[in-house]
Amino acid sequence: MADKQYVMGLFRDEHQAVSAVESLTDSPFKIEKVHSPIPSHRLSHALKLKKSRVGWYTLVGGIIGFFSGFALASFTALRWELIVGGKPVVALVPFLIVGFEFTVLFAVFGNIIGFLFQADLPRFDWSTHYDERLSGDQYGILATCDPAQQEDLEDLLTEQGAEVRAFAS
Amino acid sequence: MALTFASIDQTVLDTLKPGGKNYWAMILLVFLGLMGGVACWAYQIFVGIGVAGMNNPIHWGTYLINFVFWVGIAHSGTLISAILHLFRAGWRNPIARAAETMTVFAVCTAGLFPFIHLGRVWMVYYMLPFPNQRTLWPNFQSPLMFDVVAISTYLTVSSLFWYTGMLPDLAIIRDRATGLRKKIFTVLAMGWTGEHEVWRHYIRIYLFFAALATPLVISVHSVVSWDFALGIAPGWHTTIFAPYFVAGAIHSGLAMVLTLMIPLRKIFHYEKIITVKVLEAVAKTIIFTGLIVGYAYATEFFIAWYSHNEVEISVFKWRAVGNYRVGFWIMVTCNTIAPLLFFIKKVRTSLVWLFGISILVNIGMWFERFVIIITSVGHDFIPHAWGLYAPTVIEFGIMIGAFCLFFLLYLLFVKHLPSVSMTEMKETLEEGGGHGG
Numbered sequence: 229m230a231d232k233q234y235v236m237g238l239f240r241d242e243h244q245a246v247s248a249v250e251s252l253t254d255s256p257f258k259i260e261k262v263h264s265p266i267p268s269h270r271l272s273h274a275l276k277l278k279k280s281r282v283g284w285y286t287l288v289g290g291i292i293g294f295f296s297g298f299a300l301a302s303f304t305a306l307r308w309e310l311i312v313g314g315k316p317v318v319a320l321v322p323f324l325i326v327g328f329e330f331t332v333l334f335a336v337f338g339n340i341i342g343f344l345f346q347a348d349l350p351r352f353d354w355s356t357h358y359d360e361r362l363s364g365d366q367y368g369i370l371a372t373c374d375p376a377q378q379e380d381l382e383d384l385l386t387e388q389g390a391e392v393r394a395f396a397s
Numbered sequence: 398m399a400l401t402f403a404s405i406d407q408t409v410l411d412t413l414k415p416g417g418k419n420y421w422a423m424i425l426l427v428f429l430g431l432m433g434g435v436a437c438w439a440y441q442i443f444v445g446i447g448v449a450g451m452n453n454p455i456h457w458g459t460y461l462i463n464f465v466f467w468v469g470i471a472h473s474g475t476l477i478s479a480i481l482h483l484f485r486a487g488w489r490n491p492i493a494r495a496a497e498t499m500t501v502f503a504v505c506t507a508g509l510f511p512f513i514h515l516g517r518v519w520m521v522y523y524m525l526p527f528p529n530q531r532t533l534w535p536n537f538q539s540p541l542m543f544d545v546v547a548i549s550t551y552l553t554v555s556s557l558f559w560y561t562g563m564l565p566d567l568a569i570i571r572d573r574a575t576g577l578r579k580k581i582f583t584v585l586a587m588g589w590t591g592e593h594e595v596w597r598h599y600i601r602i603y604l605f606f607a608a609l610a611t612p613l614v615i616s617v618h619s620v621v622s623w624d625f626a627l628g629i630a631p632g633w634h635t636t637i638f639a640p641y642f643v644a645g646a647i648h649s650g651l652a653m654v655l656t657l658m659i660p661l662r663k664i665f666h667y668e669k670i671i672t673v674k675v676l677e678a679v680a681k682t683i684i685f686t687g688l689i690v691g692y693a694y695a696t697e698f699f700i701a702w703y704s705h706n707e708v709e710i711s712v713f714k715w716r717a718v719g720n721y722r723v724g725f726w727i728m729v730t731c732n733t734i735a736p737l738l739f740f741i742k743k744v745r746t747s748l749v750w751l752f753g754i755s756i757l758v759n760i761g762m763w764f765e766r767f768v769i770i771i772t773s774v775g776h777d778f779i780p781h782a783w784g785l786y787a788p789t790v791i792e793f794g795i796m797i798g799a800f801c802l803f804f805l806l807y808l809l810f811v812k813h814l815p816s817v818s819m820t821e822m823k824e825t826l827e828e829g830g831g832h833g834g
Contacts, residue, residue: 242827265402265565266823267596275593280601286609297546300526304534312538322538325620326546332613333550336557336606343561343602347595351588358590360572363565365402365823 233375234260234357235382237390238366242268245367248388249274252371257381261357263368271367282342289338290331297330298323357395400669405822406569409815412665413570416812424808427801434798437791438513446516448791455774455786460514461624462766463796466649467507467803468548468621469642469762472614473650474500475555478562479610482603488678490821491671494566495661496654497559498816502806503653504552506799511544513795540623547620554613558606564589564599565820618646625769632712632773635700641693645765648686648732651679652758657807659752661816670817673746680745683736683758690765691733708778716772720785724764725772731761 239245245264249271252259262271301323309317343349362368369390373381382392416424441448451458474496481489489496512518524545528534535542568589571582589595622642625633655676662671701709716725735757739745744754771786788796810816 261590262593263591264593264596265569265591266820266827267600268593268827271593272597277593277597280598282598282601283605286602286605301537304526304537307528307532307534312536315538319538322543325543325616326537328616329543329546329550329613332609332616333553335609336554339602339605339609340557340561343598347598349587349589349595351590354588354590362591363569363572363589364406 231375232372233378233381234395235371235373235378235385236357236359236393236395237369237371237385237388238359238361238393239368239388239390240366241389242270242367244389245369246270246274248369248385248390251384251388252369255384256377257371257373257384259369259371261368261370263358263362263370265363265365265367268367280346282339282346285338285342285345286335287338289341290335292338293330293332293334294327296334298327300330301326359393400822400826402823402826405670405817405819405826406573408666408670409566409817409819409822410570410573412816413812413814420808420812424805427805427808430801431798431805434795434801437794437798441513441516441791441795442518448789450787450789450792452784452786454777454782454784455771457514457770457774458786459767459788459792459796460510462763462770463799464507464510464514465621465642465766465770466763467503467510467799468618469646469649469766470653471500471503471507471551471555471650472618472643472646473654474498474503475610475614476647476650477654478558479607479614482607483611486678487825488675490825491667491675491817492654492658492679493821494562494818495658495816496650497555497562498807498810498814499650499653499657500555501552501559502803502810503650504548504555505806506803508548508552509799509802540620540627543620544624547617551613551617554606554610558610561602561606562818563814565591566815566818569819570815615643618643625773630773630777631706631708632697632716632769632776635697637693637696637700641690641697644686644689644693645732645762648683648690648736649759649762651683651686652755652762655679655683655751655755656759659748659755661811663748665811665816667817670822673748676748676751677745680739680751680754683754684739687733687736687758691729694729694733712773712776715776716768719772719776721768721772721775725768728761728764728768731757732765735761 237245237248239248242264245262245268249259249262253274259275262275264271302318305317305319305323311317315322357370359366359368369385371381371385378394382394385392449458449460477489477496478493478500482493511524512521515521523529524535524542526535535545537543537546564586567582567586568591571579571586574582619639619642622638626635626638628634658671658676658679662668698713701713704710716722735754738750738754744750775784775786777783
């Protein structure tokens, strides 16, 4: 027999879902996941979620990008040291433009890599403990409890207005 | 009946049902147009660039006119998806996806023209940062190389922004699809479940995407303008070019948004989602960009007169009354006078007027690029080197082919992927939600 029972409460209303999160936080049950069809600031607040750190990846990407772009332009110019248009071989203004474009490109790469890494995507086990209505119009709270307390957890969720769905494991 | 989460999903998912005879007839038509363009390009590759009307002194013809035109079209997609997102303009949500898609396909179409313009297309690798057989590298001091870097960055960034923005919607389709379609969308959705741990990161990266795309889009058309402004041809060598091109790009792109949205709204019954108020907001923005463009036209003439530079004055006089005066007056009328009609509420709330004026602005903006590119090199410093240019059948064929490519991609998109962001539409119904971060 499984050592913990997964129960999901499905809500049509965001406020009910927020209230259920608050009740569960004060209960012996554990919130595993909260799903919603749109990003919800109220739910994030109730879950006390911290701000994402993904921006650091973006910043590092941008810094690497700037120096890569500038270095590429400088390296290629220094291979033959030809004077073009009376400008220095390593010309700051034109190379800053190349550096800028690379900054944006690599910052976006950093953004994407950071997102995939932090959000743990792509996921292959996404369908376990998932209900297909969650992408449509339902808010879902997946909670766990001791199998003996399943009924209590279901009652708590039902009281908050949820349609309850229990998962086999 | 008011919109609900379920009705939004249903309206958008209904658009993904298999297309009927009319849809496939349209696909066939634009495909044939595209094949015509491909045949013209193939002919040019075999015979040589001489089959185009470009000559001495006009070495830049419709290929570069179309390049600038399509890059310009792309810009308003980023304006709507990124800049208006940062400004928290809620009216952008219903049209953001369709406009972003327009950006991606317009940049793809634009990106073809430098290849076509090269003539010997197999030499394209000279533009890449890759040493050729003489170990020569590209010259990164050239604005043409800025262009290579800027356009490829723009295509990559806008494609990634488009795909990332679509992830929650791909999951909606996955959850309602069956069979092979479900498998495809399962891969595309990357295991998205709308979990809050994922939303937490998603709203941040969406914000950073918008924040990065905003300076990028301004830089891209500035760089395109420097292809001209860094040359010493009269009429090109001015500092106004970057802001002038950026405003023109957004002007043309917004017009294309109306051209695409009005039929899309009608065909897919998006009346409750893409409301007249949304189209009206686009029209109001067109008034704004039209006024900037009109101001730029006037400034160019003023500066030419004020400079006392005879060559500059001569070029601008020739634009207005010379061989290409018809193009010039089409440009002025369509881009600056026609949009003023949007000051009248009845005009900007009438679909017929909105569609008609959007077509006029599209035509006007194509002619703007014609006037800028052709009249400057055709009327240079030395009178005996002046010349005229007319596109040949081959150039027209390639141009029509490019339009067909764009519409083919767009037609395929609207039937296979969600043309309205279901998630962002739902956000407009919920006051507490949002990608807003």
